[in-house]
Amino acid sequence: MVEAEWDPAHLSLYLRTADEFANWYRDIRKDGRPNNLIAILARIRAVHFAANYPQHGVEGIGMLALITSKQRAVIERLELIAAEDKQAILFAENPGVINLIASQLKARGVETVPFHGGIPIMKRVADKDKRFVAGNATGLLCTKASGRAGYNLPNADYVLFYDRSWTWRIEYQAMRRALRWNRKGQLKVVYFHLPGSIDTYQDQMVAHKRDAMEAGLDWATPELDDEAFLHMDTLLDEFVEDLALLHGREARDHRELLKEAA
Incomplete structure (x- = not known):
């Protein structure tokens, strides 16, 4: 994080x-x-x-x-990933954030593919396949609504979460895009937070919901068994x-x- x-x-x-x-x-x-x-x-x-x-x-x-400190941190991380000749999927809630980060990276010479509902679906899917999966783009910048389900992206080395959700299922579906059967190498997942902000509270909510889901579905030992479940x-x-x-x-x-x- x-x-x-x-x-x-x-x-x-x-x-x-x-x-x-x-x-x-x-x-x-x-x-x-x-x-x-x-x-x-x-x-x-x-x-x-x-x-x-x-x-x-x-x-x-x-x-x-x-540009905020969090946006700068994400931009700098995506620039470093490109310099490593690696690839990353970035997830954010708002398409405006995606466009902002994409424009900043373009100015730095980093090729990325925006992927959100403001782009016609045939165009964004074609760009994803041509430029990110099979091309030179090092970043796929997705809204969670558009990119979290239905796509196989095992070529990604990183999954970055610009902001958080209230539900573990949303984040889990998003990171699963890169966790496919044919991926090679370990996937690195990175969350970006502003200290003391709403990020912290969404992180707590997601952690408790993840713990409850994994214990219920997989008979896993709860990681938070000494803490009361957080109600909203x-x-x-x-x-x-x-x-x-x-x-x-x-x-x-x-x-x-x-x-x-x-």
């Missing part, structure tokens, strides 16, 4: 977005209103955007035009409470910037 330290401007935008969600969530908990999971996930989607695609903008909060309410309560830690980080970064400017 790679942790990319926050850029101060990105952390500030993220915290404003997360605070808006936290205030809304506290209100529905305080009022005793029933928690509608669909409504909660729709609301927290803005937090996911703020962490992973701030260039898109968040209504009422703003946007960040600069429990996880979101922790997320809301832990925002104070990130606010402390932002205040510390602000003080350090003032010292440097003095």
Whole structure:
């Protein structure tokens, strides 16, 4: 797992977005209103955007035009993989992130193939086969919705997760694209996180769901047998409470910037 330290401007935008969600969530908990999971996930989607695609903008909060630290980390890793003459599949939620990373890599001379629903299916499949499977492209940049099922890609040496999901099945299906019977060599799987962000909480949720699924289906010994299973309410309560830690980080970064400017 790679942790990319926050850029101060990105952390500030993220915290404003997360605070808006936290205030809304506290209100529905305080009022005793029933928690509608669909409504909660729709609301927290803005937090996911703020962490992973701030260039898109968040209504009422703003946007960040600069490339983020996490995006730089992914771009640099894909550039290193290309220099090794290896191949990687990158998975992300949003096609805008895919296009952004592809354009940055193109400027660095790294050939990649974007693969998402904004590209006609016949074209994206043809590009995948011609340029990634049989050609010189070192990266296949997929949205999880378009690339996680139905394709055999044993030529990939790496699977990179730019952002996380709430469900283990989604990530498992994605990495299975490269774990085919005819692959050669060990597959390396890398996750990219912003410390203390929504990434951390999605990672916890996925870990518990994976543990439950593997124990139930395969009679495996649970890896988390000494921990209570995380319900979404429990996880979101922790997320809301832990925002104070990130606010402390932002205040510390602000003080350090003032010292440097003095």
